[in-house]
Amino acid sequence: NAGVTQTPKFQVLKTGQSMTLQCAQDMNHNSMYWYRQDPGMGLRLIYYSASEGTTDKGEVPNGYNVSRLNKREFSLRLESAAPSQTSVYFCASSLRGGNVPDTQYFGPGTRLTVL
Amino acid sequence: AQSVTQLGSHVSVSEGALVLLRCNYSSSVPPYLFWYVQYPNQGLQLLLKYTSAATLVKGINGFEAEFKKSETSFHLTKPSAHMSDAAEYFCAVSDLRSNNDMRFGAGTRLTVKP
Numbered sequence: 001n002a003g004v005t006q007t008p009k010f011q012v013l014k015t016g017q018s019m020t021l022q023c024a025q026d027m028n029h030n031s032m033y034w035y036r037q038d039p040g041m042g043l044r045l046i047y048y049s050a051s052e053g054t055t056d057k058g059e060v061p062n063g064y065n066v067s068r069l070n071k072r073e074f075s076l077r078l079e080s081a082a083p084s085q086t087s088v089y090f091c092a093s094s095l096r097g098g099n100v101p102d103t104q105y106f107g108p109g110t111r112l113t114v115l
Numbered sequence: 116a117q118s119v120t121q122l123g124s125h126v127s128v129s130e131g132a133l134v135l136l137r138c139n140y141s142s143s144v145p146p147y148l149f150w151y152v153q154y155p156n157q158g159l160q161l162l163l164k165y166t167s168a169a170t171l172v173k174g175i176n177g178f179e180a181e182f183k184k185s186e187t188s189f190h191l192t193k194p195s196a197h198m199s200d201a202a203e204y205f206c207a208v209s210d211l212r213s214n215n216d217m218r219f220g221a222g223t224r225l226t227v228k229p
């Protein structure tokens with residue numbers, strides 16, 4: 001039982017390049033989330049998926065797209081990376097779907113640098 | 116929208132001393148409140164959560180927090196700090212209307228001195 005896994009762990013991009021961050025969970029959770037963590041700002045929600053087949057914008061969605069590929073996998077894509085997207089990205093999942101706040105389980109993070 | 120404010124970005128205590136990390140929330144509806152801990156180069160893990168049951172919530176590693184509606188607070192405490200408690204702590208708030216949008220505070224880095 002690996003929990004929430006993320007790939008890659010580290011990535012360096014040049015401005016304008018694209019990339020996809022991968023996330024998978026093996027806990028049969030319904031909801032999945034993508035956050036970014038910046039110094040002094042805590043975690044901010046980029047996108048979430050309350051259940052398989054649905055995605056919704058969070059607090060800071062601009063410059064990102066997501067895909068809920070199946071119940072296990074939730075990917076985050078940067079189409080044209082910008083230096084402002086330099087951050088640590090965390091994927092999380094929670095058991096319940098819908099609107100009920102629930103414990104979120106976090107992956108180890110991806111440290112992204114955009115030059 | 117709901118929000119949390121964590122007072123003090125850095126807190127330093129001596130080993131064996133009381134740990135007190137402050138969190139105040141803002142929410143127009145009954146909140147669900149969480150404390151998470153992040154060790155270096157790791158993801159966040161849940162310490163404890165308040166979901167409208169008992170106002171005093173006990174979590175892992177000897178931590179507890181008390182929900183005080185009149186003060187809109189959910190401060191985290193531990194009677195006796197251990198070196199292994201050194202980490203960053205995040206308070207977070209959500210509610211039944213927020214549609215899965217959990218808002219995190221900026222975090223408090225706890226240092227434990229020997």
